[in-house]
Amino acid sequence: MALSGMRGLSVFISDIRNCQNKEQERLRVDKELGNVRTRFKNEKGLTPYEKKKYVWKMLYIYMLGYDVDFGHMEAVSLISAPKYPEKQVGYIVTSCLLNENHDFLRLAINAVRNDIIGRNETFQCLALTLVGNIGGREFAESLAPDVQKLLISSSCRPLVRKKAALCLLRLFRKNPDVVNADGWSDWMAQILDERDLGVLTSSMSLLVALVSNNHEAYWSSLPKCVRILERLARNQDVPQEYTYYGIPSPWLQVKTMRALQYFPTIEDPNTRRSLFEVLQRILMGTDVVKNVNKNNASHAVLFEALSLVMHLDAEKEMMSQCVALLGKFIAVREPNIRYLGLENMTRMLMITDVQDIIKRHQAQIVTSLKDPDISIRRRALDLLYGMCDVSNAKDIVEELLQYLSSADFAMREELSLKIAILAEKFAPDLSWYVDVILQLIDKAGEFVSDDIWFRVVQFVTNNEDLQPYAALKAKEYLDKPAIHETMVRVSAYILGEYSHILARRPGCSPKEIFSSIHEKLPTVSTSTIPILLSTYAKILMHTQQPDPDLQNQIWAIFRKYESCIDVEIQQRAVEYLELSKKGAVLKDVLAEMPKFPERQSALIKKAVETEADTADQSAIKLRAQQQTSNALVVTDQHLTNGSPPVNQLGLVKIPTMSNVDNSSADEGVTQANGTLTVVDPQPQPSSTPSPDLLGDLLSPLAIEGPPAGGNQADTNLASDAKGAPMPPEALALAPVEEQTNTVQPIGNIAERFHALCLKDSGVLYEDPYIQIGIKAEWRAHHGRLVLFLGNKNTAPLASVRALVLPPTHLKMELSLVPETIPPRAQVQCPLEVINLHPSRDLAVLDFSYKFGTQAVNIKLRLPAALNKFLQPITVTAEEFFPQWRSLSGPPLKLQEVVRGVRPMPLLEMTNLFSSLQLMVCPGLDPNANNLVISTTFYSESTRAMLCLIRIETDPADRTQLRMTVASGDPALTFELKEFVKEQLVSIPTATPRPAMPAPSQPRAASPPPVASDPGALLAGLL
Structure with missing residues (x-):
């Protein structure tokens, strides 16, 4: 009988290994689960041995990754079995299938306690192992006193005591109140006199947790810890099995020194001297050798000793x-x-x-x-x-x-x-400071915040001796053929204020300085133009002798910007033009900036x-x-x-x-009343985005997260009925493969969904009874999907119901779905879609039917993704650059460094973007490792909106890239950036964000990490 039973388990494992594909394996597992379920229903006829055999099969199926939602009670009941083989199976399977909050686990508390207080050491070890792995607060309250008695018992073998120490550590972490510091501190000190290093190592882990919670109660353990370190440092009475590459129990040394670091000081001079002798021995005796394992052990001890030396202020x-x-x-x-x-x-x-x-x-x-x-x-x-x-x-x-x-x-x-x-x-000295900051801006302008150049302006303004030097350095940088926009800002500001000091130097006449600055105007964004206009006005004001040619040039610029769409630029141009015609008034209004009050830099x-x-x-x-x-x-x-x-x-x-x-x-330079002024602190969001720095393909912005100040409805931030933000996990739809149905789907649902996000026809779902296909057409912000519901069997499908759960940004209307689908028939259900505004949320199809006694309910994501409302468009350099510069900064232009990207060649990345309706435009970026992308997004709120993307890749590290996304709508920019990032990071099985969660059955516990062949593990246990 026994051989036959074990042979049945072995045959089942062999059958699983011989399956040719996942579907065969699933069918074989379903068959076996049905057989086990049937046998468990007739539990009275099962012997303990047969129950053990079927529980083994359940564990093996669970290790394969399948849900096992029955048989838990049978596994727990084996814990009470009188014989070791059945009891062992009960403990192992219970530890794997159940978590600490499972209801069935409460039924086992008494049986576990009986094994702990019993005299069978093998049963005690099994019980302590279970509690140490999955014990929760209820176990802590019920079993902690018994586990403490085992730990301090002199009659228990070291094997049981060290398991008791680790078990008590688990219970203490779940409920610190179960260990009373007043009554336990003396016992803890006695345990540290233990000679067995296994018990000592386990107990030291417990002590580290105890002293981290309350070191005052465990002062009596401190000298004991020092003696343990002395014993190990001198290699006294250390068994060979606890010596690792010649190092006496490095784990115990590390834990002991870690425990000592929780005590604030060591008052006793003898104890302190003994400890420093041990530390001195560790410091002098550690070196780098060729053996990696010995290096790891010795340096773990060494670096913990260094931490202790620093803590003790040696x-x-x-x-x-x-x-x-x-x-x-x-x-x-x-x-x-x-x-x-x-x-x-x-x-x-x-x-x-x-x-x-x-x-x-x-x-x-x-x-x-x-x-x-x-x-x-x-x-x-x-x-x-x-x-x-x-x-x-x-x-x-x-x-x-x-x-x-x-x-x-x-x-x-x-x-x-x-x-x-x-x-x-x-x-x-301040001239060195100016040199450093200007070099910094020159080398890494895109990574330099405005606070840095604001501070330079303050120093130059407040120190007259520094002004000629700063103006001369600014002129030198302006004469370079290509500089960063931040350098243009700081140089223009300094020269606007102090260029007249350089008037007698060669090449520094007002006209020459104006020409140097004006050459940079076409390369800057709209946020920098107001600074340049102020600089032009100040150059005009500081000109000692009237220069009609220079005056006409500057007036022509002011007239050009009088009709600018940007209000700030337009106002400055109009006011400066009128003021410059009044002569002396211009000098009064644009007088030199006063000194800033002394204050500490941000x-x-x-x-x-x-x-x-x-x-x-x-x-x-x-x-x-x-x-x-x-x-x-x-x-x-x-x-x-x-x-x-x-x-x-x-x-x-x-x-x-x-x-x-x-x-x-207080360090910020703002523009008002025609001059650059420093304003008092004003509260601003902590994530205030930096302005666009270059306004062309080289412009890097650093902004992560949704656009500041954006409308929540526009950005589709999920919130509950009271308006509070919902947790991220509430936005995730439970994968369909985790939904509990007795009828299992054919094929991978996530892969089918992802495929339909990239094409317009295919199978969305299939099981043994029904196939759901989709065919779609997309035009601008309108979409038409047809659901093909096909009955695969010779019997009708009854109680058919389909309900579409749309997100807020989609207006969807599904035609009437027939309640019955005839045998071998297919029905078509049109679904109309209108995109209202940008969002990555997904609609969910709640579909159910009955086949005989089988009731099936599934929730499927519909592939009405963001890219369905994109239309690729090719743009030329003449079209691209003006549009890119006009989108000057957040929230219309966002940038993020994306990490965790699957490495892929540029050609493969180009093909991916093409499948997402994103057009890669060659030749726009001089760097061959970068991609420039354009597309048009359609929605009812934005109509046709041009979107521009720049991808900067690192040839040395294909797992990261920098992405800049720009459009005329803040919500669209953010949603498109996140959508593209999801596609790059989640390849090859991208799972876009769904609109709302779908209910799923709670699982007993998450599957443990297992070997690739669970059968080999079971064979070893048998």
Whole structure:
């Protein structure tokens, strides 16, 4: 009987492995599930052994990825079985199928408790393992006292006690109240006298959690931790099985030092001396070897020791040893060690006594800026920023400026901001500061915020000695053939105010300065033209001897802009023209700017506040910043996935210019009353977008998120009935393959939907009884879809119902759907669609029918996606550039760096855009790695709206690109940008955002990660 049962399980696994396709596998699984369900209904006739066999099959099916929504009670009941084989199966399957909130789990609490308090150690281990994996608050309240007794029991074997320690850790995390600190602290100290390193390691994990919650109650454990470190450092009584590559239990050493960092100080001199001797031994005895595993273990111990040394504020001599050791590590070839060396050296900057020692390694740190690994480059940048002071500011800023030209554009915004802060904080003289900022704007103008050039204007205005030098440098930059628009702004402003100082210098006459500035006018956007008009007026005012030719040229420009559509430009042109005809009045109105009141720069203020926040960080806060991981060597997860770095020292970090605090308008230069003035602070949104910088293909904008100030109805931000924003998960429609139906679909529903988003006819859904096809026609903002409902069987489909759930931006009307579809027949149901305004939301088709006793209900996304209302159009350079410049900035023009893109050649990317109704226009961008795209969007609110897109790719890293989208409607710009980003990131199975959630059956638990062949795992258990 036993062999036959096991043979049946083996045959089932073999059948699954031999299936030729997914459909065969699904049919075989459905057959087996039906058989198991039938046998469970007649549970009284099942022996415990047969129940075990069928529960194994359920687990195997679950491991294959299929939902198992029955049989949970049978699995839980096996926990109470008297024999080990059935009890083992009950515990394993329950752990896999159920989560901590499942109702059936409550039924097992008594059975689990009986095993914990029983005398069978094997059963105790099974119970503790279950509770340690899925135990919740109810388990914590019911079982914590019993688990505590097992941990402190001297009669239990170490195997049981170490499981009890880890189990108690799980229960403490679920409910901290189950461990009473007053009564447990003495017991915890006694446990640390344990000689078995397995029990000690598990108990130390528990202690770390306890002291992080309340270190005051566990002072008695501190000297015990120091003794444990002494024992391990001297390799006393350490069994061979706990020695890893010659290192005595590195896991226990790391956890013990981590626990010590939660205690604020060590008062006892003997304990402190013993601890420093251990740390000294670790610092002196660690080196880089060829064996990677030994390196990982030894350096995990070393870097935890460094953290403890910094926490304890050790003597300067030991700190110097730490810095010297880190200096050696940042020069090794292994990137993980270099990264950790730079990170820990940055943390050591908080200790004032060692900053001069860190400066000795400046050359090696600068070399790290050129490392191939971007995470190391970021850590080197943070370290250079933190170690900069008056003594080395010139060298560091010069190195950063040189690095700026070759830095990834993902780092340039942060790099530019840090250079500006360092230049202002540590400038030896103001002329050097002006040189640095102008170089910065020249090298990376698109990444320089307005705050930076506003600050230069303040310094130049407030220092008369600086004005001739600044004006001369501005003239030199203006004479370059191509400069960034930000450079045009700052140069024009400075020359407008102080160009008359240079009048006697060769090449600096008013007419020559006017010509230098006016040459840049065709290249700038509308936001810069008002500054240039003010500059022209001031040049005219400062002209000592009347120059009719110059006057006529400037008046011609004013007349040209008198009818400009931009109100600001038009008003300035009219007023300047009239004022310039009145002679002396112009000098009164455009008098030289007065000095600004002394106030701290927004950038310096940000830096000071950030440094102040980190100056008093306790060990607990520092520990909370570090990533929770059991790995011996932890890499920076934020950097591997392309996210902004977590900065331990609070150094200024700015992933996009939209994150710069532009609210401090005390440094802002505004344009009013015909002059540039500095205004008092006004509250502004924290995500105030930067203006368009060039207005041509080279213009980079940095703005992420929906357009500021946009109408919620226009941008389709979902909200509940009260107007509050809905959580993101509420916007996601449950994938159809997760909907619980006894009738399973044929083929992948998501893939069918995606295919129909790219073409106009095909199959939307199919199962054994019905096929739903779609044929569509799209004209401007109108669409007509025909649903083809085909009955595949010889019996009719009854109770047919179809309901379209449209989003707010689509007006949809579905013709009457017949209640019955005859055998082997097909009915056609037209669906009219009108697009009201831009949105990525999707309509949902709620469809149901009955076939015999089978009732099927499905919810399908309809492919009326955003791209269906696009019409590709080819534009020439003469048509493209004026339109691109006219869309001068957010919210009409948005830019974002997109990461996580599937690497693909430009030709493949071009084909993808063509399938989305986006026309790639060759020859408009001089860079062969970039694409310029045009299309027309149709909706009832926008009518025909031209949309322009620029894609900038990085040949060295095809997984990221920069995308700029422009149109005449803010909502359209944002929605189109997000739509294209979704297509690039979610290839090949893009899933556009649906309009509303669809109900789905709750699952018992998310599937655990399993091997590619679950049958092999079951075979091992059998």
